[in-house]
Amino acid sequence: MMIKKKAQEELIGFALIIILVAIIGLIFLGFSLKNSQKEIVESYEVESFIQAFLQYTTDCGNYRENYLPIQKLISACVDDKTCLDERDSCDVLSSTLTGIIEESWKVDGDRPIQGYELKIVLEDGTEVIPLISKGNSTKNSKGVLQPFMPLGENYEIYFTVYY
Amino acid sequence: MKRQKSKILICSSLTSQTKAQLKIQQMVFMLLAVTLFFVLVGMLVLALRFAGIKESATEIEEKNAMLLVTRIANSPEFSCGNAFGKSRTNCIDADKVMMLKKNIDKYDNFWGRETNIEIRKIYPKGNVVCTIRNYPDCNLINLQSEEIHAEHSNFVSLCRKDLINGEVYDKCELAKIMVSYKDWREVQK
Incomplete structure (x- = not known):
């Protein structure tokens, strides 16, 4: 009797172990099969955005070129130059960048993007133009630091998108 | 006993x-x-x-579209090359793309089955579809002339040659390149 009971107990124990291992295996399988979701903002989007807007041709002309791209307009702003039509280069830079960012990263309503910040600074930390920002900062963000050195001067562009 | x-x-x-x-x-x-x-x-x-096989198929198409969108601007069919001075990153030659659109049938399935590519100007904004007649006073270049549904996008600089006072200069605008992919979940049984 005792021997029979022992055998039955062993069998139940073995079966329980198998069931437990199978359940744990299924849980791990479930996690591995779960699809990874696309990020709301990808890093490559933010990087490409900065590279693209630096090449944007503004309506600020000078004597050498017809119209300046943003990259050269930043240098013109630092050197306190004016456009051919007497507008301040920094004002043109600020308004153009504000327009570009507003159209590219919509923040109103129930959109996934909650806010953004753009900062252009010199090597010593001085802001070239006032900070351009909109919306709220959240704990989820994608940001890029883009250094560039036109004609030996060092500038840094910080752009962060919050979602 | x-x-x-x-x-x-x-x-x-x-x-x-x-x-x-x-x-x-x-x-x-x-x-x-x-x-x-x-x-x-x-x-x-x-x-x-x-x-989950339809979801997996869609995921693969989506990944292909995402890889394509990060690299396509630098491919020979789209890139500015040295046409606008020094070599530029993420620069698309709009004039080249319009010619590509004219000969798009030669690129059938080149970037993948049922893949469409659209370039939309972000700034300044507009919704005019580009044709040979209205180019460059337009905002949207759709290569296959089909509507895009599921897509991945990336920012690019859309450049072309323009004239002012009889002088040619480089004009670049901010645009988004969108690569569509087939969503198998929408395919009816």
């Missing part, structure tokens, strides 16, 4: 044989039960796997 002894011996050998048979039976049943259990688990796993 002898009869009793032989009876005892016969009984004990019968008992041990029965025990052994019982043990073998127990083992066989256990093995059967374990095998059946693993077969059921395997069938469950297969059922779960194949239930």
